[in-house]
Amino acid sequence: MRFEGDRVRGTVTFDERHGGAPGFVHGGALAAVMDDLLGNVLIIIDRPGVTATMTVDYRGPALLGRQLRLEAWCEEIDGRKLHMRGEIHDGDTLIAEGRAIFIHVDVSHWEASGHPLPASWQDWGATANA
Numbered sequence: 001m002r003f004e005g006d007r008v009r010g011t012v013t014f015d016e017r018h019g020g021a022p023g024f025v026h027g028g029a030l031a032a033v034m035d036d037l038l039g040n041v042l043i044i045i046d047r048p049g050v051t052a053t054m055t056v057d058y059r060g061p062a063l064l065g066r067q068l069r070l071e072a073w074c075e076e077i078d079g080r081k082l083h084m085r086g087e088i089h090d091g092d093t094l095i096a097e098g099r100a101i102f103i104h105v106d107v108s109h110w111e112a113s114g115h116p117l118p119a120s121w122q123d124w125g126a127t128a129n130a
């Protein structure tokens with residue numbers, strides 16, 4: 001995935017590890033990629049956040065071995081609620097649409113695990129809190 005202006009774009013190719021019906025991508029694998037895709041928008045809007053709710057509309061068949069195209073953006077920021085949108089395409093065919101509400105949290109949210117946080121997270125959200 002990469003950042004282009006206010007959008008996250010990227011590609012993904014699923015293989016047999018991500019299969020559901022023979023030759024098709026498992027819907028849960030698509031949902032995991034969608035969550036990750038939408039999560040990357042947090043970097044663009046400079047807000048640490050977590051997924052509170054996400055829906056995935058499965059619009060077309062996702063086949064293993066195809067390079068699928070990813071795109072996501074932030075539709076609205078409403079207080080701590082961050083409304084994210086994303087799409088997965090195979091060529092011109094829409095495969096999945098994602099909608100999620102992420103909630104803006106303080107980086108200390110992740111301290112509960114006891115694992116050290118990446119040093120780069122220290123400034124994450126600085127512009128949002130300014």
Ligand SMILES: CCCCC/C=C\C/C=C\C/C=C\C/C=C\CCCC(=O)SCCNC(=O)CCNC(=O)[C@H](O)C(C)(C)COP(=O)(O)OP(=O)(O)OC[C@H]1O[C@@H](n2cnc3c(N)ncnc32)[C@H](O)[C@@H]1OP(=O)(O)O
Nearest residue numbers: 035036039040042043049050051052053079080101103105
């Ligand atoms: C996400 C980053 C982690 C990974 C980072 C990795 C790299 C870092 C770099 C960048 C990120 C890049 C990629 C991201 C990768 C992956 C993304 C995966 C993301 C996840 O995999 S993340 C794990 C799953 N996720 C959780 O583990 C959340 C568990 N949960 C909670 O921790 C709490 O539940 C919390 C904090 C959500 C809220 O708790 P709270 O006490 O702080 O706030 P409160 O409940 O008061 O709600 C405040 C306002 O949000 C509204 N609100 C709340 N929940 C709502 C819902 N479900 N639907 C609609 N609105 C909702 C309320 O209605 C209120 O709205 P209002 O202010 O208008 O009244």
